[in-house]
Amino acid sequence: MSSHFENARNVNIEGITNISANNYNLNHYSERSSETSIDKLREHIAAGALHNSAERYDAPKCHPETRVAVQDEVVSWISDGDSDDVPKEIMWVTGPAGSGKTAIMGSVGDTCQGKGILGATHFFSSFSGPANRRSKQYFVPTLAYQFVQHKAMSQVAAQILSAVEDNPAIFEQNLEVQLDQLILEPLRACRDRPPLPEWPKVILIDGLDECEADQYHDTARSDVSPRSKEDDHTEILSVLKKAASDPDFPFRIVVASRPEHAIKHFFTDVAKSLIRELFLDAKYNPDADMELFLESKFASIRRQCQLPSSWPATVGRFMEGSSGDPDELLKQVLRLPVQIHASVFSGSM
Incomplete structure (x- = not known):
């Protein structure tokens, strides 16, 4: 009995393309479908x-x-x-x-x-x-x-x-x-x-x-309240x-x-x-968190700049013991070269 599909190739059946009549590659179709889904x-x-x-x-x-x-x-x-x-x-x-x-x-x-x-x-x-x-x-x-x-x-x-x-x-x-x-x-x-x-x-x-x-309507309409x-x-x-x-x-x-x-x-x-x-x-003690954070940052600065362990506590004592504007005193400290920082705040000068 002859068939309409005898010796058929590249048959297109309900979206399944490029499939040999002798070898339906359904796995290929499934993979393409999954790829489409994940793209969507x-x-x-x-x-x-x-x-x-x-x-x-x-x-x-x-x-x-x-x-x-x-x-x-x-x-x-x-x-x-x-x-x-x-x-x-x-x-x-x-x-x-x-x-x-x-x-x-x-x-x-x-x-x-x-x-x-x-x-x-x-x-x-x-x-x-x-x-x-x-x-x-x-x-x-x-x-x-x-x-x-x-x-x-x-x-x-x-x-x-x-x-x-x-x-x-x-x-x-x-x-x-x-x-x-x-x-x-x-x-x-x-x-x-x-x-x-x-x-x-x-x-x-x-x-x-x-x-x-998210609005789903014309917000200019007076009869609809905006979401x-x-x-x-x-x-x-x-x-x-x-x-x-x-x-x-x-x-x-x-x-x-x-x-x-x-x-x-x-x-x-x-x-x-x-x-x-x-x-x-x-x-949860945010003050303690801030103290730990500052201590860690100061330790990092000391290592990078080769400053003594007394820094920056000595800076604080310097500012507390001096008269004048605190902002200006801090600027004075920051203007000092790193080498002077190390010697001043280690107490060797």
Whole structure:
């Protein structure tokens, strides 16, 4: 019996191209499909929001001698929080502007990566980098992309890429739909394959308060109220709460932000049962941190300039024992050549 496909070559069947009728190379099609999916996903992430991105190369990090207590607190909770009397799924690191939240989160990210427990990060920023670092629309895809890249999560990665292939419009849908299709459903699909010991343990999110409002309508219309950034903050927190409450979600979440009203309300009222709050106040002894920082910097200067160990304490005594304007006295000290610095403040002159 003859066939319409007898001796056929380069048959095009439902998107499968360049396939010999005698040898359907379905693996090739699958590979091309995966490549397309990861390219689509890559187009919708905020690459600069990753803690180790080139964009954040000069971002603040904690000096090795400072913020030791708070870093230990966060990393200990990530690693061993299940043993707490009342385990919590989310830690909220908060404090006023200038309290070092971003530096702490950057350093914690480095530590967790070194320990192999870092799953994903997202560092929002309202003043540096492209606009995608201050938009909620890139948030979930950025986390999903990092799971795809994680060597220990290959099974989940395949499910995420399949979800993108099945629904390329996922990136235009709301955060809850994105969370379900790009993260929760892929994790559920692997529920019969429990997380391996080398699976990561934590997601770090910094600067939530710097996420700005996305508008979906003509803001010039008088009959529609502009969306506020608080609305977007609450939407992000809502999906984090949903994720943390899901039994198939294996990660702890650390969120750092200023204690703005909408964020504080959500954490202290809506999601109170899930939250462990860490407020950066005097409990973590910032004065001692500053002293350690200055001592370390002075020691570095002494080594570089071959100054005696009494420097700069002798400078302080000189300024205290002299009359006159302190700024001018310091200028006098700074104008001295390095060789004179060494001899004057060692007491040999």
